[in-house]
Amino acid sequence: MTKNLLNYSYYPGCSLHASAKEYDESTKGVFKALRIGLKEVPDWFCCGATPAHNVDELLSLSLCAKNLSLADNVEGDLAVACAACFSRLKTTQHRLTENDIKRKQVETAIAGSVSLEKPVKHLLEILAKDYGLDRLADAVKKPLTGLKVATYYGCLLTRPPDVPELDCCEAPTIMENVIAATGAEPVSWSHRLECCGANFTLSRPGVVLNLSNAILASAKRAGADCIMVACPLCHGNLDIRQKEIEEANGTRYGMPVFYMTQLLGLAVGVPTGKLGLESMIVNPLPLLREKQLL
Amino acid sequence: MSRIGVFVCHCGENISRTVDVERVAEAAGHISGVAYATDYKYMCSDPGQGLLKKAVAEHKLDGLVVAACSPRMHEKTFRNAAKAAGLNPFLCEMANIREHCSWVHEDREEATAKAIDIVRLMVERVKKDKALQPITVPITKRALVIGGGIAGIQAALDIADCGHQVLLVEREPSIGGHMAQLSETFPTLDCSQCIMTPKMVDVANHPNIKLYTWSEIENVDGYIGNFQVTIRKKARSVDMDKCTGCGVCMAKCPQKKIKSKFDCGLGTRPAIYVPFPQAVPNAPVIDRENCTYFKSGKCGVCAKVCGPGAVDYDQQDELITEPVGAIVVATGFELYSIAEKPKGSSIKGYGEFGHGTIPDVIDGMTFERLASASGPTGGKILRPSDGREPKQVVFVQCVGSRAREKGISYCSKVCCMYTAKHTMLYKHKVHDGQAYVFFMDARTPGKSYDEFWRRAVEEEEAVYIRGMVSRLYQKGDKIVVMGSDVLVGVQVEIEADLVVLATAVQPRQGADSLAQKLGISYDTYNFYSEAHAKLKPVECATAGIYLAGACQGPKDIPDTVSQASAAAAKVMTLFAKDQLEREPIVARVNERNCVACFYCKKVCPYGAVEEKEIRDRQGNLVRVVAYVNPGVCGGCGTCQATCPSKSVELDGYTDEQVMAMIEAL
Numbered sequence: 001m002t003k004n005l006l007n008y009s010y011y012p013g014c015s016l017h018a019s020a021k022e023y024d025e026s027t028k029g030v031f032k033a034l035r036i037g038l039k040e041v042p043d044w045f046c047c048g049a050t051p052a053h054n055v056d057e058l059l060s061l062s063l064c065a066k067n068l069s070l071a072d073n074v075e076g077d078l079a080v081a082c083a084a085c086f087s088r089l090k091t092t093q094h095r096l097t098e099n100d101i102k103r104k105q106v107e108t109a110i111a112g113s114v115s116l117e118k119p120v121k122h123l124l125e126i127l128a129k130d131y132g133l134d135r136l137a138d139a140v141k142k143p144l145t146g147l148k149v150a151t152y153y154g155c156l157l158t159r160p161p162d163v164p165e166l167d168c169c170e171a172p173t174i175m176e177n178v179i180a181a182t183g184a185e186p187v188s189w190s191h192r193l194e195c196c197g198a199n200f201t202l203s204r205p206g207v208v209l210n211l212s213n214a215i216l217a218s219a220k221r222a223g224a225d226c227i228m229v230a231c232p233l234c235h236g237n238l239d240i241r242q243k244e245i246e247e248a249n250g251t252r253y254g255m256p257v258f259y260m261t262q263l264l265g266l267a268v269g270v271p272t273g274k275l276g277l278e279s280m281i282v283n284p285l286p287l288l289r290e291k292q293l294l
Numbered sequence: 295m296s297r298i299g300v301f302v303c304h305c306g307e308n309i310s311r312t313v314d315v316e317r318v319a320e321a322a323g324h325i326s327g328v329a330y331a332t333d334y335k336y337m338c339s340d341p342g343q344g345l346l347k348k349a350v351a352e353h354k355l356d357g358l359v360v361a362a363c364s365p366r367m368h369e370k371t372f373r374n375a376a377k378a379a380g381l382n383p384f385l386c387e388m389a390n391i392r393e394h395c396s397w398v399h400e401d402r403e404e405a406t407a408k409a410i411d412i413v414r415l416m417v418e419r420v421k422k423d424k425a426l427q428p429i430t431v432p433i434t435k436r437a438l439v440i441g442g443g444i445a446g447i448q449a450a451l452d453i454a455d456c457g458h459q460v461l462l463v464e465r466e467p468s469i470g471g472h473m474a475q476l477s478e479t480f481p482t483l484d485c486s487q488c489i490m491t492p493k494m495v496d497v498a499n500h501p502n503i504k505l506y507t508w509s510e511i512e513n514v515d516g517y518i519g520n521f522q523v524t525i526r527k528k529a530r531s532v533d534m535d536k537c538t539g540c541g542v543c544m545a546k547c548p549q550k551k552i553k554s555k556f557d558c559g560l561g562t563r564p565a566i567y568v569p570f571p572q573a574v575p576n577a578p579v580i581d582r583e584n585c586t587y588f589k590s591g592k593c594g595v596c597a598k599v600c601g602p603g604a605v606d607y608d609q610q611d612e613l614i615t616e617p618v619g620a621i622v623v624a625t626g627f628e629l630y631s632i633a634e635k636p637k638g639s640s641i642k643g644y645g646e647f648g649h650g651t652i653p654d655v656i657d658g659m660t661f662e663r664l665a666s667a668s669g670p671t672g673g674k675i676l677r678p679s680d681g682r683e684p685k686q687v688v689f690v691q692c693v694g695s696r697a698r699e700k701g702i703s704y705c706s707k708v709c710c711m712y713t714a715k716h717t718m719l720y721k722h723k724v725h726d727g728q729a730y731v732f733f734m735d736a737r738t739p740g741k742s743y744d745e746f747w748r749r750a751v752e753e754e755e756a757v758y759i760r761g762m763v764s765r766l767y768q769k770g771d772k773i774v775v776m777g778s779d780v781l782v783g784v785q786v787e788i789e790a791d792l793v794v795l796a797t798a799v800q801p802r803q804g805a806d807s808l809a810q811k812l813g814i815s816y817d818t819y820n821f822y823s824e825a826h827a828k829l830k831p832v833e834c835a836t837a838g839i840y841l842a843g844a845c846q847g848p849k850d851i852p853d854t855v856s857q858a859s860a861a862a863a864k865v866m867t868l869f870a871k872d873q874l875e876r877e878p879i880v881a882r883v884n885e886r887n888c889v890a891c892f893y894c895k896k897v898c899p900y901g902a903v904e905e906k907e908i909r910d911r912q913g914n915l916v917r918v919v920a921y922v923n924p925g926v927c928g929g930c931g932t933c934q935a936t937c938p939s940k941s942v943e944l945d946g947y948t949d950e951q952v953m954a955m956i957e958a959l
């Protein structure tokens with residue numbers, strides 16, 4: 001076996017073991033192809049996601065703090081794929097670093113010490129900064145030439161301003177840079193940072209139909225062939241609900257919504273069968289065939 | 295044996311609430327060398343000062359300690375009283391038992407003990423005080439005004455009208471500043487050019503004003519009453535004495551596509567140009583960066599067509615040194631640009647507004663040029679992108695201002711008013727158009743200001759939406775403005791044809807380096823600092839330098855003109871005397887001990903230390919020592935703290951005095 005170039009501990013989060021299995025699968029495929037080691041944190045559990053921090057801040061911080069201390073058992077910075085888990089873990093580090101009282105409360109709650117030193121990194125950061133865009137471009141076997149991609153950040157990857165430390169919160173470029181390294185063409189579009197409606201998908205789906213429609217319309221207006229996301233919830237709203245959105249607004253998009261690692265996987269030669277393309281609701285195959293990417 | 299008087303003030307209850315003032319007076323009476331001690335409710339009042347004067351005479355006092363507030367507050371008051379009582383004023387010192395004691399402590403016992411200690415220290419200091427004589431320096435009765443906007447113009451005219459010579463230095467080819475760019479002005483909507491240009495002409499014709507345009511300050515030496523300023527007169531490439539201002543050169547210049555800075559990039563100008571037709575002086579300059587002759591050596595058309603032969607390609611920058619007695623700084627402001635800012639800048643720019651890449655998103659000054667009858671569109675409101683008349687215009691206030699996350703927390707003060715003005719000018723020109731304004735608060739204090747704003751809302755039908763804008767993006771030929779209406783609690787989206795941003799008022803770039811040349815202080819944003827926010831709003835802490843206009847903080851024209859006239863009045867007050875008296879708290883070098891390391895010269899913030907040559911009778915150089923110019927010395931004592939051979943001491947703060955104070959503790 002060839003030696004890995006980089007090694008990370010890995011926190012997949014619940015979605016990646018359920019509705020976003022294809023994100024997990026393609027992430028592992030891409031990292032393997034790039035010779036980046038990923039070792040799953042043993043016994044990791046839910047970060048608390050939106051429900052926990054809406055109900056009880058201490059609960060939310062404690063869940064993440066416990067996961068962070070578990071992550072200490074595995075070597076390497078902590079790689080996170082889901083934008084929400086990433087946001088919760090970073091927020092916890094941020095809050096507990098600046099607030100000693102909270103930190104003590106959390107230590108009591110988890111009956112152990114809090115460790116905040118391990119860097120928490122989103123996949124984008126690992127690819128763009130640690131691995132490097134040049135190396136990524138070199139690893140491309142099948143350039144995604146001619147594929148126009150609307151890179152969708154959603155809310156949590158860059159906000160609130162001081163927390164994620166991933167890129168500029170108002171005008172980020174990291175997603176565009178990563179996908180451009182594969183030869184694809186990121187389009188310039190207006191809604192890459194607007195909210196998709198997120199959790200309202202369950203309680204007030206009307207909100208989602210509205211907000212996600214604006215995102216799809218904007219991507220289409222900009223001439224995108226597809227949307228690229230890094231968040232299971234955004235994916236759900238844009239992909240799973242797309243038909244409903246079309247019906248509610250009397251439009252037709254047929255816009256495939258890929259996880260970033262699915263597109264990267266195509267480019268760096270991960271076997272198509274290992275990218276979970278078949279579990280996408282809006283069928284991407286006609287597009288990929290048209291662009292001769294299959 | 296000294297005969298010192300100690301006067302303990304109650305300051306109403308400010309001191310007596312926490313300090314037992316009677317006990318302090320009583321204890322002071324027992325300090326050796328104190329001949330008289332008492333307390334009084336308000337020492338600074340007329341009866342209080344009377345009591346002090348009477349005591350000096352009755353008890354033959356030869357030194358005074360007033361235990362009261364900070365010396366910054368009343369040292370002058372009591373030194374004047376001492377002088378009136380026949381004592382040398384520098385034998386009177388303040389013991390600060392208010393700011394340093396009663397205001398910061400709660401425990402009465404401890405505060406009283408501390409107050410007694412403070413008094414004891416000051417008694418020891420006064421024992422070693424020497425009678426000092428005020429320093430007099432001559433005054434050069436000529437003023438320098440830096441910046442030829444309305445502030446500089448007003449200050450220069452006032453000083454010149456009073457009979458004094460003024461040098462007015464402006465770095466652009468013409469005076470006028472921002473006011474020359476404005477269309478009509480709030481709160482009366484009179485035409486800016488119409489009220490501005492007569493003043494510009496007055497400057498040009500005034501026998502007492504020497505105008506240096508296309509010039510900058512290279513260096514400033516000296517001190518109040520006696521500055522030496524070096525002015526860099528940049529090569530204009532046109533001989534001002536020969537030029538008649540006929541304009542043929544500009545008409546014939548083949549290079550015509552240069553974006554006009556004066557028109558905010560909307561119009562174009564030739565390479566040899568005056569920034570605007572009413573420019574003063576009316577002689578053009580050659581923009582050497584864009585001139586074909588300077589770039590390739592070919593062309594030379596302007597020289598050929600110039601009748602009087604005024605074009606001079608070989609002209610060089612000139613350095614001119616002039617003596618002046620006072621300086622008025624009036625360098626004005628510039629507007630925040632929403633473009634991406636260089637890394638490390640504390641200012642962030644607006645990514646959410648596209649970092650300035652959407653052509654029909656303009657700033658307020660650009661709108662002024664669109665609305666100006668002498669502007670690039672002849673006063674028609676037309677979009678920069680396609681020249682169409684916009685039917686929906688969105689104005690956004692507080693862009694950059696009051697936005698800590700963007701690097702600026704202050705209010706820019708003029709935007710609420712000029713945005714209201716813009717909505718009116720727009721409505722007057724585009725009758726079927728609709729103006730929307732996103733605002734945080736409408737801040738309209740000022741005479742006739744709120745009435746003006748209400749007219750915009752109530753009569754001219756501007757729709758004011760309280761809330762901020764989160765994003766602007768281009769959609770077809772519209773700009774979508776996404777914002778919130780916080781009063782109704784809904785999100786708002788408007789498809790606009792033109793968006794006007796009221797961007798923050800900032801100091802000029804390079805304001806800090808000019809301040810360093812002048813030795814004046816500035817705040818974290820680079821606005822120049824006044825000596826006292828309330829009581830010395832036009833003076834700098836550096837004596838002889840005054841502030842006028844927006845370089846000190848955002849200001850509208852009425853405030854700017856008032857401050858300019860106030861600065862001029864300060865200059866005239868200074869020039870009213872022939873000699874200037876200065877406090878003699880200055881450093882003195884013991885030339886015998888000085889080892890000429892010149893650490894003092896390096897650390898002196900006032901540039902007061904010089905190298906002095908000591909020669910024998912034959913004129914041979916024996917030694918070089920440090921010399922402190924008493925006219926320049928600010929009395930800070932940094933040299934004294936730095937000197938390794940203990941050869942420099944500040945009068946009133948000698949090592950001996952400080953040691954005596956420490957020993958008394």
Ligand SMILES: Cc1cc2nc3c(=O)[nH]c(=O)nc-3n(C[C@H](O)[C@H](O)[C@H](O)COP(=O)(O)OP(=O)(O)OC[C@H]3O[C@@H](n4cnc5c(N)ncnc54)[C@H](O)[C@@H]3O)c2cc1C
Pocket residue numbers: 440441442443444445446463464465466469470471472473476478479480481509510511624625626627628629658659662708712715802808842843844845849850851852854
């Ligand atoms: C869009 C807009 C609309 C406005 N409308 C109104 C209005 O309707 N009514 C109203 O009362 N106010 C209005 N104002 C405010 C008004 O513009 C200011 O009050 C006024 O211009 C301030 O004058 P100033 O002389 O201090 O500065 P400026 O006008 O900025 O003049 C400064 C001058 O100094 C020169 N300078 C700068 N640095 C140097 C240097 N280092 N050496 C030499 N020269 C230098 C500059 O070139 C310039 O000529 C408006 C402001 C804006 C932005």
